[in-house]
Amino acid sequence: MPRFAANLTLMFNEVPFLDRFEAAAKAGFTAVEFLFPYAYPVEEIGKRLHGNGLTQALFNLPPGNWDAGEKGFAALPERFDDLKQSLVTALPYARATGVKRLHLMAGLADRKDPKALAAFRKSVTHAAEFFAPHGIDVVLEPLNARNTPNYFLNDFGFARDMIQDLKIPNLKLQFDIYHCQILHGDVTMRLREMMPITGHVQIASIPSRHEPDDEELNYPFLFAELDRLGYDGFVGCEYNPRGKTTDGLAWFKPYAGARP
Numbered sequence: 001m002p003r004f005a006a007n008l009t010l011m012f013n014e015v016p017f018l019d020r021f022e023a024a025a026k027a028g029f030t031a032v033e034f035l036f037p038y039a040y041p042v043e044e045i046g047k048r049l050h051g052n053g054l055t056q057a058l059f060n061l062p063p064g065n066w067d068a069g070e071k072g073f074a075a076l077p078e079r080f081d082d083l084k085q086s087l088v089t090a091l092p093y094a095r096a097t098g099v100k101r102l103h104l105m106a107g108l109a110d111r112k113d114p115k116a117l118a119a120f121r122k123s124v125t126h127a128a129e130f131f132a133p134h135g136i137d138v139v140l141e142p143l144n145a146r147n148t149p150n151y152f153l154n155d156f157g158f159a160r161d162m163i164q165d166l167k168i169p170n171l172k173l174q175f176d177i178y179h180c181q182i183l184h185g186d187v188t189m190r191l192r193e194m195m196p197i198t199g200h201v202q203i204a205s206i207p208s209r210h211e212p213d214d215e216e217l218n219y220p221f222l223f224a225e226l227d228r229l230g231y232d233g234f235v236g237c238e239y240n241p242r243g244k245t246t247d248g249l250a251w252f253k254p255y256a257g258a259r260p
């Protein structure tokens, strides 16, 4: 049975961010993820997580100035110092939460630009080597161009090739089914092919990015497929609830209270 992680950036928005840990636990989740913890004291994040008996499945490394439109800087050659600093910033949060995987964002750049490509390989390698002694994986997530125009990492095949080429044991793929369906389709076959390099999975309905209970994909089939493939990681619920979060959790009822 998949282990679902509530995404506290998108879900439980009825309450302030720090109160969403308790809300998720009360709804039956045993794990959580979120985009960024950096606006909150590291001790407070750890306290809310552990105080509610939750496991931290994932969060993102600092992306730069998110409000100004930055989406990371791993592929930006002139931002390597910022990249290095971002790893140092994230480390205390990783220690406090015990998270085992962190998402490194590529940034807005042209994938065909050799300088951006070289910067991305260098940043990815540096980040993975930085976190390896801490037992933490670095995950790369292709994003679709409708949600994030001009994002460097916009192709699952490209991400797969780079991960396989670099052969860094703690470098993995973040397989967001929502993005995969929009970018390429054929989700089941891609899951089967990319499972050996997949370190995290995320879900939402397509195209609306709401609860995974309607629209283009048959999620119960995909959840069973993850089990058939022996996927032992987390499935992040990265969706915008249609209304009140708890009113939209009927899909989750069969899975509530899974092992952490």
Ligand SMILES: O=C(O)C(=O)[C@@H](O)CO
Binding pocket: 035, 060, 103, 141, 143, 176, 179, 202, 238
């Ligand atoms: O947009 C997504 O999908 C994510 O998982 C984010 O972490 C990237 O912003």
Ligand SMILES: [Mg+2]
Binding pocket: 141, 176, 202, 238
């Ligand atoms: Mg995602």
